[in-house]
Amino acid sequence: MTWAIVPAAGRGSRFGGAVPKQYLVLAGRPVIEHSLRAVLDHPGVDGVMVALAQDDAAWPGWREVGGKPVLTCVGGGERADSVLAALHALPASIDDDQWVLVHDAARPCLHRDDLARLIGEGCRDAVGALLAAPVRDTLKRADADAKCLGTEPREALWRALTPQLFRRGGLTRALSSAHRNGVRVTDEAMAMERLGLKPRLVEGRDDNLKITTPADLALAEFVLSNRKDPSA
Ligand SMILES: Nc1ccn([C@@H]2O[C@H](COP(=O)(O)OP(=O)(O)OP(=O)(O)O)[C@@H](O)[C@H]2O)c(=O)n1
């Protein structure tokens, strides 16, 4: 029913350290393995294309995970470039109408219930969908000196998460258009929005965090070690 794309070509500059964060050990496995297993555990996901950095020496070389095929390609300078490279590298058997699930390698705590709901609701939407979490904090806009300029209304604000689910052809066209026009898009939904499309937000768990700094890795360790069923 669908293939996954896992962008994993980042260098983790905000995290720091010699080893890119997607290869650090979390609850006994590399961060990326948790993210791959989280998407491949769904019966509707047939395989995964992983976008790697050029000459990625840390990639373990898996050719399958959980009995499903793991293919790799070389990513690009920005996350969107890596996703676009992976879209082009997908097997030709995956036609333009087929759904593709894009999930950050740096989001190891994806819960199976969130994925099931995203796929269930997203596949019924004409455009596609993404997991997102409603903003629950008061949001401030600041000046260059970190002085409050005001408070932003948060009623309609959500934090975009991953996975994000779009059809291969439409997503390829949207990301290609953004690239051609020099527009930096930070997620797949933004590329679709640019074309006037309205992806559906599917509420996801707050603990589907992205590993960006060392504090996030400690939090992810807590999240996974406190899940009743670690593969949940
Ligand atoms: N050129 C890039 C940049 C990022 N990513 C991937 O996109 C996901 C989210 O990106 P981010 O958290 O920003 O990772 P990094 O770019 O590695 O982090 P930083 O911005 O701190 O360098 C990660 O799985 C990362 O590996 C990618 O595939 N290709």
Ligand SMILES: C[C@](O)(CO)[C@H](O)COP(=O)(O)O
């Ligand atoms: C795709 C994403 O995880 C959605 O929140 C986010 O945009 C990635 O941003 P990053 O700066 O590339 O980590």
